[in-house]
Amino acid sequence: MFAVVLLPNFRLQAALRFREELREKPVAISDEDEAKTGLLEVSAAAESMGVRPGFSSPQALARCPGLTLLARSRPQEQSAQAALLEIATAFSPAVEATAGGYCTVSLQASREKDWPALAGRMVEALGALRLSAQVGIGPNADLAFLAARQARPTLVVQTPGAFLANLAIHELDPPPELLAVLRDWGIHHLGQLTSLPRGELMDRLGPEAARLWERAAGRTERPLRLARPAEEFVEAYDFEHEIDTVEPVLFLLRRFLDQLALRLENVGRVAGRMTLTLALANGGAHERSFTVPSPTAAVDVLFRILHTHLEGLRLEHCATGLQLRIEPAQAERQQFQLFESPLRDPNRFGETLGRLAALVGQENVGAVEALDTHQPGGLRLQPPRFHEITRDAPLADDLAVGLPLRRYRPPAPAQVHLVQHRLVSIVSEKARGTIREALGPFRASGGWWESDRWATEEWDIALENGGLYRLARAGHEWRVEGSYHAPAAAGGQPCVRFAGGFGSEGLDGSDRSDRSDRSDKSDPSDKIAGGSFAGPP
Amino acid sequence: MSAVAIDPWRGLPEALPEALSEGLPMGLELAPGLPEATRERLSGLRRLLAEKYPAAERKPGGILPTGLAPVDAVEGGLRRAALTEISGGAGTGALFIHAMLRAVSREKCLAALVDAGRSFEPEGCAPSALTRLLVVFCEDPAQAVKAADLLLRDGNLSLVLLDLQAAPLREIQRIHASAWHRLQRLVEQTASALVALTPRPMVEGARVRIALHAQWTLAAQRRWRQDLTAEMSARVFPRHGAALSGAPGGAFGDAAWPTRKESVSA
Numbered sequence: 001m002f003a004v005v006l007l008p009n010f011r012l013q014a015a016l017r018f019r020e021e022l023r024e025k026p027v028a029i030s031d032e033d034e035a036k037t038g039l040l041e042v043s044a045a046a047e048s049m050g051v052r053p054g055f056s057s058p059q060a061l062a063r064c065p066g067l068t069l070l071a072r073s074r075p076q077e078q079s080a081q082a083a084l085l086e087i088a089t090a091f092s093p094a095v096e097a098t099a100g101g102y103c104t105v106s107l108q109a110s111r112e113k114d115w116p117a118l119a120g121r122m123v124e125a126l127g128a129l130r131l132s133a134q135v136g137i138g139p140n141a142d143l144a145f146l147a148a149r150q151a152r153p154t155l156v157v158q159t160p161g162a163f164l165a166n167l168a169i170h171e172l173d174p175p176p177e178l179l180a181v182l183r184d185w186g187i188h189h190l191g192q193l194t195s196l197p198r199g200e201l202m203d204r205l206g207p208e209a210a211r212l213w214e215r216a217a218g219r220t221e222r223p224l225r226l227a228r229p230a231e232e233f234v235e236a237y238d239f240e241h242e243i244d245t246v247e248p249v250l251f252l253l254r255r256f257l258d259q260l261a262l263r264l265e266n267v268g269r270v271a272g273r274m275t276l277t278l279a280l281a282n283g284g285a286h287e288r289s290f291t292v293p294s295p296t297a298a299v300d301v302l303f304r305i306l307h308t309h310l311e312g313l314r315l316e317h318c319a320t321g322l323q324l325r326i327e328p329a330q331a332e333r334q335q336f337q338l339f340e341s342p343l344r345d346p347n348r349f350g351e352t353l354g355r356l357a358a359l360v361g362q363e364n365v366g367a368v369e370a371l372d373t374h375q376p377g378g379l380r381l382q383p384p385r386f387h388e389i390t391r392d393a394p395l396a397d398d399l400a401v402g403l404p405l406r407r408y409r410p411p412a413p414a415q416v417h418l419v420q421h422r423l424v425s426i427v428s429e430k431a432r433g434t435i436r437e438a439l440g441p442f443r444a445s446g447g448w449w450e451s452d453r454w455a456t457e458e459w460d461i462a463l464e465n466g467g468l469y470r471l472a473r474a475g476h477e478w479r480v481e482g483s484y485h486a487p488a489a490a491g492g493q494p495c496v497r498f499a500g501g502f503g504s505e506g507l508d509g510s511d512r513s514d515r516s517d518r519s520d521k522s523d524p525s526d527k528i529a530g531g532s533f534a535g536p537p
Numbered sequence: 538m539s540a541v542a543i544d545p546w547r548g549l550p551e552a553l554p555e556a557l558s559e560g561l562p563m564g565l566e567l568a569p570g571l572p573e574a575t576r577e578r579l580s581g582l583r584r585l586l587a588e589k590y591p592a593a594e595r596k597p598g599g600i601l602p603t604g605l606a607p608v609d610a611v612e613g614g615l616r617r618a619a620l621t622e623i624s625g626g627a628g629t630g631a632l633f634i635h636a637m638l639r640a641v642s643r644e645k646c647l648a649a650l651v652d653a654g655r656s657f658e659p660e661g662c663a664p665s666a667l668t669r670l671l672v673v674f675c676e677d678p679a680q681a682v683k684a685a686d687l688l689l690r691d692g693n694l695s696l697v698l699l700d701l702q703a704a705p706l707r708e709i710q711r712i713h714a715s716a717w718h719r720l721q722r723l724v725e726q727t728a729s730a731l732v733a734l735t736p737r738p739m740v741e742g743a744r745v746r747i748a749l750h751a752q753w754t755l756a757a758q759r760r761w762r763q764d765l766t767a768e769m770s771a772r773v774f775p776r777h778g779a780a781l782s783g784a785p786g787g788a789f790g791d792a793a794w795p796t797r798k799e800s801v802s803a
């Protein structure tokens with residue numbers, strides 16, 4: 001058995017998929033590229049008011065002043081055709097994309113033999129995708145097609161002879177001249193045609209009449225040209241007017257996702273990546289791709305990702321069109337241990353990362369990635385890969401030595417006083433005072449084989465006021481790289497003095513304001529002169 | 538589960554707030570022999586209380602061990618679903634962050650570091666610990682609070698470290714008290730632990746305040762970091778309570794919970 005799934009008024013249906021409000025109204029569709037052809041298809045409401053396909057727009061509007069004229073949208077037709085093939089493929093792998101708006105399905109290998117129920121499910125599945133379908137089932141493809149044209153909405157041809165006997169000849173779309181001859185002969189139904197002897201008919205009217213006779217007898221057999229639906233899940237919409245607010249876009253995206261999620265579900269896939277394209281009034285386009293952290297077909301999750309992006313989006317031109325493409329992926333199946341703590345909601349986390357990136361900048365959020373260099377301070381933040389952490393990941397070892405550094409970004413320029421290659425004092429925005437003790441120099445260099453060669457010498461210094469800092473020298477320039485232990489009034493808070501009272505007792509019970517004062521009093525700036533502070537140690 | 542008897546004619550027993558805070562309302566038992574109408578009124582009251590004070594009915598979120606002996610000895614670690622303030626010098630704060638990275642790796646959970654001073658240096662951190670850390674570098678404390686807000690609403694991470702120690706004190710003091718209370722309310726609804734690292738006690742909404750102290754010399758640079766961490770002294774102050782560890786009274790007796798006015802005037 002074969003089934004033909006037919007979407008009547010396919011081009012109109014495709015254009016009205018996301019225009020629910022127009023479904024019951026008089027609507028006609030025309031092709032702007034071929035204006036001479038007139039209206040391509042008209043809705044039932046328009047037809048009831050006398051509008052017919054082929055009318056010119058003025059003719060149609062004269063008959064029906066409230067007629068809505070839509071332009072044909074090929075991207076929407078492609079989406080509808082893809083949805084049709086996906087649904088058909090869900091019932092049988094042998095599917096032929098016969099023409100725009102209908103496909104033929106071979107049900108030879110189908111285990112389901114309840115044909116009316118099968119046809120009903122096809123109609124229901126397409127109905128969920130906002131497509132109104134007619135399904136015909138018959139012993140061969142041509143019969144199934146004829147049945148689909150007669151179906152309201154399903155028709156199963158059990159006895160071909162009885163079905164064909166009362167069918168009008170024009171249903172077979174014969175050549176006009178042949179149809180005229182047959183009508184002159186008083187033959188209007190297929191039963192009348194097949195009652196004529198085939199050989200004599202061919203002798204009088206030629207081989208075309210013989211082929212028509214074969215079809216009328218329901219004896220044509222043809223192999224299907226099988227098609228594999230491309231795994232492209234795209235929905236598109238062309239706005240009638242330029243859009244300058246985000247609400248219509250969000251409204252449509254929600255509807256797109258509803259449809260795409262259903263289509264993904266039909267083929268057992270989930271969304272792995274989404275690409276949003278906004279056509280702009282200046283002819284350009286805004287395109288952005290989103291990787292779904294944990295592939296899913298959940299509409300809310302996918303919508304949040306898009307919503308987060310659109311919330312902060314500012315475009316210089318209005319949007320004229322919208323397209324959403326989803327790249328499918330296999331659903332993840334991962335079993336975590338009872339006390340393992342992976343991300344509870346990877347998609348929500350991905351969304352949070354997006355919000356953080358919008359807040360602080362993409363380069364300021366992520367997991368630490370050490371650069372492939374020994375240059376101090378080499379640090380880059382990359383998107384975290386928490387989902388790749390395995391349960392058997394090694395524990396952090398405790399082999400670190402010394403105090404952790406709080407790095408100044410950027411480092412603070414400093415002037416250092418040297419006496420006989422010994423560090424004596426430092427003046428900087430971050431640290432100033434007499435250097436009591438120093439460890440170093442720790443030398444490092446690299447990139448000598450490239451243009452951006454570098455070399456640095458580092459010291460760990462202890463000041464009289466108790467502060468511990470890392471000092472570096474590159475060429476003749478000194479800088480404070482960071483602090484290990486800064487007294488309260490220095491280091492990261494140069495502008496703040498603790499003037500006693502609450503908190504100045506400090507965490508150790510000592511008076512930090514005194515220390516700060518000592519630090520200031522020991523300011524050796526009065527000893528600094530003549531640029532004598534830079535030099536090799 | 539212990540039961541608290543309620544006599545509707547005398548009002549709620551004094552033990553009720555404690556019972557609520559201990560998550561006991563579901564276990565409350567009414568005095569026997571009460572009329573049905575009274576029982577219904579009391580059931581309504583229970584529902585009203587649960588709606589009005591959801592936090593009171595919520596069970597404690599558990600503990601995240603820190604690996605710092607003085608802290609773990611008192612509280613067992615950092616309270617989940619609570620805001621903890623760690624105050625102290627920038628050096629002790631950095632040491633605490635590195636200790637928490639080891640703890641995160643040990644507990645196999647995930648953490649975020651919101652760094653208001655862009656001062657985090659991963660030198661010496663094990664790569665396995667860094668893979669569990671999300672770093673957010675912020676321009677100022679206000680931005681850092683917003684970032685922490687987003688991370689708490691996300692609820693995926695077990696620990697959020699809000700490091701303000703390297704930021705100018707004046708900017709930290711500009712954070713309004715309501716922002717801290719909002720963070721506290723947010724974290725109450727999650728299983729995450731929120732830690733605010735500040736140069737001095739100033740977070741009014743904190744449930745626990747830990748004061749870290751250490752005095753280092755350059756000799757520390759030749760010692761294991763683990764040993765340095767163990768040498769830090771910590772005093773733990775739960776909300777509205779006296780110090781649970783460290784010297785009794787001491788420098789933190791009353792000053793551990795300053796008012797906003799005091800904090801700003803300082």
